[in-house]
Amino acid sequence: MSRRIVLAAAQLGPIQLADDRKVAVDRMLALLADANRRGAEFVVFPELALTTFFPRWWQDDKAWADRFFETAMPSNETAPLFEAARRYRIGFHLGYGELTPEGRHFNTAILVSPAGEIFLKYRKIHLPGHDDHRPQRKVQNLEKRYFEVGDLGFPVIRAPMGKLDGANFGTMICNDRRWPEAWRVLGLQSVEVVALGYNTPAANTTNEGFEAHHLRVEHSHLSIRAGCYQNACYGVGTAKAGTEDGNEMFGHSIIVNPQGEIVAMADSWDDQLITHEADLESCTFGRTTIFNFAAHRRPEHYKRITDQVGAEPPPAWERG
């Protein structure tokens, strides 16, 4: 029996520093109207979708960045997205900066039901970059300065969506997708659809070592494809694209199936919707054969993964 749902990635072109929330929300509303026209039932927007990617700027006063955070969700500015979801009966994933009543800052994503209700919240765990000013870098990546590490784990929730009584949704944000641990924690909760937004620049911004720039999109795709294959799930990876405040964002948003195949890909440097009608029943094959975790996993040999943070040097061979 098939369990069909039309998934969509709603790639955003650049959002400039000068753009206010209304600019971003109006563009997302246009993408939701597109999604409705094209039969989409679940739409994934990028990481920090409401503003420019502000962690690229150092400011001595950290509070400078508070202007990029939301203190309520929905807010006056974002309420139209929730209304559109209800009107079209489309669920969505939205990334945004979250400032809590206690003054805590997170890089957050929510999943919203077709009734406009938030049913899952995730706070980014794998923050890349650094927390100090590094003037030798071409561009700063101050996520470790502006955000705390997420404190909600990697939750998966079963929720009705489209024509389905229930589908298993999880989410990750940007750099999380490179970490197989994140995928596996979702896989161990039987995730079927991973919603994933990112803001990855097309060029290496570090001035540390040499990185082949043509591999940057490939590394993102490789990580998502492997994560989907090895956990027998769909992935909807949504990028920002084009030149944002002088920085090229790498686009190439993709939808990936449980065989690790790219089944839809964005090819513009601007707002663009890509869709794929997924059959969640196709998650079953991997789960019941080669990735039947209960039959094949051996956690007694995985202890380093949770006992150890950094890499250790191996012992040197000593001749017997």
Added chain:
Amino acid sequence: MSRRIVLAAAQLGPIQLADDRKVAVDRMLALLADANRRGAEFVVFPELALTTFFPRWWQDDKAWADRFFETAMPSNETAPLFEAARRYRIGFHLGYGELTPEGRHFNTAILVSPAGEIFLKYRKIHLPGHDDHRPQRKVQNLEKRYFEVGDLGFPVIRAPMGKLDGANFGTMICNDRRWPEAWRVLGLQSVEVVALGYNTPAANTTNEGFEAHHLRVEHSHLSIRAGCYQNACYGVGTAKAGTEDGNEMFGHSIIVNPQGEIVAMADSWDDQLITHEADLESCTFGRTTIFNFAAHRRPEHYKRITDQVGAEPPPAWERG
């Protein structure tokens, strides 16, 4: 400063049931002579390289399979490989069935130094297949019947090789390569070269569900490429190829660099040596930036990976 070593995968064509050890060893000696001629310093042979892939046969008497196991290593039959290693000053990786003095059976791999000394032993942990007779399958995969789960963990050892004072070697066998846990446990020990042999059939042998056969090689490559990228190491993946006792083995042995790129690939269905001059210094970029584990990993959020074996259903959303 570069740290160069010429790696090689020594793919084997089919080894038939009727072939004795001498047939296999003579072919491997020819490949070692090839390796010497082509400047290789470390050569990886496939899984269970000395015999046909015997777990494809059910026999009521399990002891039938003992003929495919080695009770000593080196043995009279395999000693010429160790002698060739010494003669050429080439290290190698060999997969074989190990029968211990206590009567235990393992799917084992050893790493041998250029002086012909065994410096690392690994026993396969992720045994695929089943332990019961499944007549509905096209071909049995009785690894869970003929082998015990490995009991040596995933060791990494630093050993001299080629012109290098030390390189960090680890190994995995066949199905292990699909499990990111195995790669990460090696990565957490700073592995630089993963030696990996396999015996994967080109066709699905299960009669369970539908599998697109054209993806089988792709899934192997995807897993190795992601493992190398996400752990900033080289991988040498060596297959059996061609029609072995009526079963097509999928070949396409590869060498992969720390960027996840395939830098050498076999294209024959027979014995074939592929080589690549690796610079182990190129492992440093990933390790010190995006995959600087100490800076970025968050084991407190990975607990399911070691606390849980099989997948669990997620909670259903309950409207607040």
